[in-house]
Amino acid sequence: MSTAVGTDLLTVRDLRVDFAGPRGRGPVPAVRGVDLTVRRGETLGIVGESGSGKSVTALAVLGLLPGTAAVRGSVRLDGQELVGLPRDALAPIRGRRMAMVFQDPLSAFTPVHRIGDQIVEALRIHRRTDRGAARKRAAELLDLVGIPDPGRALESFPHEFSGGMRQRAMIAMAVANDPDLLLADEPTTALDVTIQAQVLDVLRTARRETGAALVLVSHDLGVIAGMADRVAVMYAGRVVESAGVDELFARPRHPYTLGLIGAVPRVDARGGPLVPIPGAPAPMAALPAGCPFAGRCPLVQDRCRTAEPPPAGTGGHLSACVRADELAARGPAPAEIYPMPPVPAAPPAPPREERAPVLRVTGLTKTFPVLSGSVFRRRTGEVYAVDGVDLDIRAGETLGLVGESGSGKSTTLFELLNLAKPESGRIEFLGQDTAALSRAAAHRLRAELQIVFQDPTAALDPRLPVGDIVAEPLRARRAPRELVARRVPELLRQVGLDPAHAARYPHQFSGGQLQRVSIARALAVRPRLLVLDEPVSALDVSVQAGVLNLLQRLKADLGIAYLFVSHDLSVVRHLADRVSVMYLGRTVEQGEVSAVFDRPRHPYTRALLSAVPLPDPAAERARERVLLPGDPPSPTERHTGCRFRTRCPVYAALADGRRTVCEQRSPVPAEAAPGVDHTAACHHPDVR
């Protein structure tokens, strides 16, 4: 247990980290003079986009940066200077006084050692205990973080754990020696939202039990709002604003913070266009003189381009902006200072029933064989990847497809893109049953259905100029040369890129711009349905807003329909007209977006929605949470009855007599009321 809460535990002063640059060039800065103070027992949130230096700062505190990094400045833990100590001199401090939880639980455990041995090792590095006592303690730790059957878990190898379980075990290992300081670098970024909620809860428990201070590094404003006492916002290697969490979210004094808050879509409200911060962060190797944000700032003045303002302010609220006082006095909304894109005027649409169906899927299934045997492969089981999916998209509408990893979203997409006869069920695209299509007809129809992938750097050929990338679908359909020459600049302009850049290669563009190229490519053949597979999840928040706004505008301009797949419910709420929720290969709830988000009927949807952190500390504290226990069951087993039963809070609370139906019959989608576009596949909808 820590002693007096409130005294300074960690003080970072003027921390600078430079990485050795490519041969013949100077070092590249990653952190440029960071000041941080962490008091005993408090949680400091560090928020920033990729490349802002937030992870490097955390690693520098632990002295875990690679040899190519040069660290200067001061990091003091309880008064002891850590910078300048040889790497191994920090070993007795690491793991005992301060411990770290890393981002990717899949790779943070050594794959060849048992979980138990790795935790025992952490214990025995720092204190002389015999193996048996250490194992007992390890089991207690696993129990603390909520891992069922700790005795067996100790014997497991990392690959036998799910991501959430591994992150729990990682937290158990981090708190093993009762550290004074925990550093968590994006601890939930790789996890699904319901698992994220569980892990954040575990992190709170671990902190409470050990009294440790926590430095939480995250790009997610919602996570920060829910966990932090104080927040530091980083941009281009510096802290541009820091304050108490309520103060920072309510009265931001730096235009970047203001922009970030405006750029995040919220799951609890459907707004107009998001606030995009124009441009992209300046490359760290070539920062301009003056304020690094000047190039993107709506409030920029001449003096910003000459000198970089130091953090200044009163009452513990620091901002590195020359106009901080002005912002503090006026307190503008993000939309008041950032130029807003015009709200696309949606053309008056006929009621839904009168619009032509674009895609209708009923009872789609897809199974994969499980093979085993080394010489003779034989089928020993099945993975029921998609097991009863229904989708319905009308002309000009956006359907958001939501589900956690393993829910069958991707498999559903690939089945659709195949335009072939499904294993069972029915796919109708533009009124044609895909089972009855000839190869030629399927080929013709394929132009009507295009896809945009998650990671644009992987989806675009790095050796083709973007003009050729965009032209490719046209050439594949043997479009005449003049048409291609006319279409390419038109498409680039349409997605907000300069047609003069058609000759450039993908590596010359930023992530957001590349995603725009992907969209232009998909639009080239004027499809009727655009499948968007997590189109913004690889992008930073400020860039994401721009791409989402673009998608909204294109929809209004072109009258195209979207199938928008995402794990991010806030984004879905922002963009979709209708939403479809999947669990373990099956559609569990479907309907008009505000109906589903405001009055969810399926207990899974309710849990999913309640797990989304809000970028608003007050709302975040007040909201009601439904924590789901455990992980989704394996899709290799086909359960009788309702497949959500094993994690369902409603089922758990039911009287015995009412449970039988959940155990015996698989629920079928039922309308909330006759003729209402809102179905849920639950035997006890609306029961809380």
Added chain:
Amino acid sequence: MLRYLAQRLAYYAVLLVAAVFLSYALASGALQPRTYFESKVPRPAAASVDRQLTALNINDRTPVAVRFGHWADGVLLHGDLGRTIHDTPVNDDFRRRVWVSLRLLLIGSLLGMLLGVAGGAWSAVKQYRITDRALTVVSFVLLSTPVFLLALLLKNGAIAAKDVAGHEVVPFTGYETPGLTGGLGTHLADWGLHLLLPTLSLALGGLATYSRYQRGTMLDVLGSDYLRTAEAKGLTRNRALLRHGLRTAVIPMSTMFAYSFLGIFTGAAFTETIFGWHGMGEWFIQSINEQDVNAVVAVNLFAAVVVLASGFLADTLHAALDPRVRR
């Protein structure tokens, strides 16, 4: 794990049968023992040649399948590998030579493996430093030197050393000093000295190849999250590398060990010839020249068993190192 290994063993047994049959068919097709007999002076009568060939079970007028049947019968029922073209039992040669070769092969490849893993890991940890660059240069020089050239260079070096010193510094012919008297210790020391140069000629090639791959796998591990976790727990860099890094980095190498063994076997044929070792490799070259089908097949059988046995060992190693392959 036992189940997994049993499965692999069964798989290798099937492969062994296939390999032996194919090499039998190939040797029977490619070699022409008939011309060997016919070119004797004076030329024997056709009927007598035929009779001799039939007696040796290498008559090309008998279908291969039938010959293979006879041969397999002898091997399986009596452990008899047939007769050489000089009408002596193949087994005698086999027995005499197999230990000579195994000694060389086992020590040579094990040493190459160990040096390669150690050198590669060291090189990776010291990436772009002088030790790494030096080892890289040495490896590439060794990689581009064929085994027979390396063996000759070593031998010539030993001869030069002898000329300078006036007496033999390191032995460079045969695998023991003929007529040596003394206890077991003297004999072992003598064997060890004789082994030195031939083993080096095999091990250096292994060192060069393995260290390149090991450097690559180790570099992957050096940047891994779990190594950082190990350090974050409070292990020093070196202990983290040893406990969490090296073992993972060796896993992909185990498969390579098994299948590069064949290359070493081929190299050993040159090494044995150059250093005057009467082992399997030398026999192989000799018997091909003499169109001696049964001897060639015997050597092939040996090679197949050795390669598959090392494959099995590699699987065992892999399963022992990596819990993910165990079921």
